[in-house]
Amino acid sequence: MTLIHGIPANVVYVTAGIYALLLIATVIVALLRWRHPGERYAELTRRTSSWWWMIGAFTLCVLFNQTVAIVFLAFISYLALKEYLSLIPTRRIDRELLLFAYLAIPLQYYWAASDWYGMFIVFVPVWMFLFFPALMALRGETQNFLRAVGTISWGLMLTVFALSHMAMLLVSGEVPNPVAGGVGLLLFLVLLAQFNDVAQYCWGKLLGRHNVTPQVSPNKTWEGLIGGVATTVLLAALIGPYLTPMDWLWSALAGAVIGVAGFLGDITISAVKRDLGVKDTGGLLPGHGGILDRVDSLTYAAPAFFHFFRYFFYP
Numbered sequence: 001m002t003l004i005h006g007i008p009a010n011v012v013y014v015t016a017g018i019y020a021l022l023l024i025a026t027v028i029v030a031l032l033r034w035r036h037p038g039e040r041y042a043e044l045t046r047r048t049s050s051w052w053w054m055i056g057a058f059t060l061c062v063l064f065n066q067t068v069a070i071v072f073l074a075f076i077s078y079l080a081l082k083e084y085l086s087l088i089p090t091r092r093i094d095r096e097l098l099l100f101a102y103l104a105i106p107l108q109y110y111w112a113a114s115d116w117y118g119m120f121i122v123f124v125p126v127w128m129f130l131f132f133p134a135l136m137a138l139r140g141e142t143q144n145f146l147r148a149v150g151t152i153s154w155g156l157m158l159t160v161f162a163l164s165h166m167a168m169l170l171v172s173g174e175v176p177n178p179v180a181g182g183v184g185l186l187l188f189l190v191l192l193a194q195f196n197d198v199a200q201y202c203w204g205k206l207l208g209r210h211n212v213t214p215q216v217s218p219n220k221t222w223e224g225l226i227g228g229v230a231t232t233v234l235l236a237a238l239i240g241p242y243l244t245p246m247d248w249l250w251s252a253l254a255g256a257v258i259g260v261a262g263f264l265g266d267i268t269i270s271a272v273k274r275d276l277g278v279k280d281t282g283g284l285l286p287g288h289g290g291i292l293d294r295v296d297s298l299t300y301a302a303p304a305f306f307h308f309f310r311y312f313f314y315p
Contacts, residue, residue, distance in 0.1 A: 007183070008179075008180040008181050008183060008184055010179060010180045010184060010242045010243055011180050011181075011183050011184050011187055011243065013242070014187060014191075014239060014242060014243060015055070015058075015059060015187065018055055018191065019055070022048070022051055022052060022055065025048055025051075026048055026052075029044055029045055029048050032044070033045060044201070044202075044205075048198075050194070050294055051194055051198065053294065054190060054194050054294065055190075055191075055194075057072070058186075058187065058190055060072070061073075066113075066170065066171065066182075067113070069167075069170060069183075069186075070109055070112065070113045070167045070170065070171070071109075073109065073163070073164070073166050073167045073170075074105055074106060074109040074164075074167070076163060076291060076295065077105050077108075077109070077159055077160050077163045077164060078102065078105050079290075079291040080158075080159035080163060080291045080292050080295060081101065081102065081105065081155060081156070081159040081160060083290045083291055083292050084155045084158070084159055084292065085098060085101070085155065087272075087276050087278065088151045088155065088276070089151075090148065090151075090152075091141065091143075091144055091148050093139055093141045094136060094139075094148055094152070097132070097135055097136065097139075098152075100131070100132070100135070101132075101152060101155070101156055101160075104123070104124060104128050104156060104160055105160055107123065108120070108123055108124060108160050108161065108164045109164055109167055111123055112164055112167035112168040112170075112171055113167065113171060114171075115168075115171050115172050117168070117172065120164070120168055123161075124156050124157060124160055124161035125157065125161060128153070128156055129153055132149060132152055132153060132156075133149045133153075136148060136149060158299050159292070159299070161303075162298075162299045162300070162302060162303050163295065163298060163299060163302060165302040165303045165305075165306040166186055166189065166190075166298070166302050166306075168306060169182060169185050169186055169189065169302070169305070169306050169309070170182040170183060170185070170186045172310075172314075173185040173186070173309075175315065176245065176309075176313050176314050176315060177244055177245050177313075178245065179241075179242070179243065179244060179245055180242070180243045180244070184242075184243040184244060185243070185244055185309065187243055188236075188239065188240065188243040188244055188254075189258065189298075189301065189302060189305050190298070191235075191239070192232055192235065192236055192254075192255055192258045192259070192262075192301075193258055193262045193297045193298050193301040193302075194297070195231075195232060195235060196228050196229065196231075196232040196258060196259045196262045196263070196297065196301075197228075197262060197266065197297055199227065199228035199231040199232055200220075200224045200225055200227070200228025200229075200263065201219075201224065201228075202224075202227075202228075203223060203224045203226075203227025203228050203231070204219060204220065204221045204223060204224025204225075204227075204228075205224075206223075206227075207221075207223040207224070207227065208221030208223045208224050209221060209223060210222045210223065212225055212267075213267055213270075215274075216267050216270050216271045216274060217266070217267050217270040220263075220266075220267060220270075225263055228259060228263075229255075229256060229259035229260060229263070232255045232256075232258065232259040233252045233255040233256050233259065234252075234255075235255065236251045236252055236254055236255025236256075236258070237249070237251050237252040237255065239251070240252070240254065240255070244309075244313075245313060246313065250312070254305060254308060254309065257301075257304050257305055257308050258301045258304065258305050261297075261300040261301040261304035261305070262297030262298070262300060262301040263297070264300045265296050265297045265298065265299040265300030265301060266296050266297050268296070268299070268300070269292055269293070269296035269299070270296075
């Protein structure tokens, strides 16, 4: 594996290519907005901007070292959990207990940083899952107990456990990926998940006629889903051999996994927002919603790709 200032050369080249394509896309979108003022291309502008944010954040991570990258990913989980807890109704008696939910973040990311897969895979789904109901029961309040347990446990799974798979992929991917290391696997995942989101939107705008889930996300169409996943599969087949140990066929299959999982993550967060009656999960990024709005696809795509890759390619 050739390195450029400590970074795998293939990662540098692919990242440079992404920035070049983003620059071209930004110019095209700006021209479209100039020729057609109003809201017609406003969403496309927001999605392009979110690409800059995601890829810029990723670049800052890899410019430093693995520890900085893991701390950054843990911070993303913190922001996502904070947004989630600010949205859901919580009982007054449980608010003090939420400190333990936040303390789960550094612990979960420590297991990832130390490549301790056994603890990583059970800490939130088993130990935190058992810990919170017991602690809440000890407080003696039974009204809305089941709802409180369910919302907190699911929030931890979504924002901490699911997203922490990116950190585990970064650390544990060094050995099974001689092509570009763990950072190559992380770039492959993040790039395809974000690209899939934009591709589905574009295909849906061009050809969309038949809704997938009209009550959850009226703008999601079968044409957009199929076109977006197909385009993501094509991109995965092209870049996979440069960022992962997978050949083009396995890369294409991984692209399909990421594309479908990303769609499911997107509509799941949309269902949560519909239930709560909010348009965005937060306002951290003006005009782009909250952190959960930006990483919704990764809540499903990260664990799906990690376990797909681990099952077939880990020694």
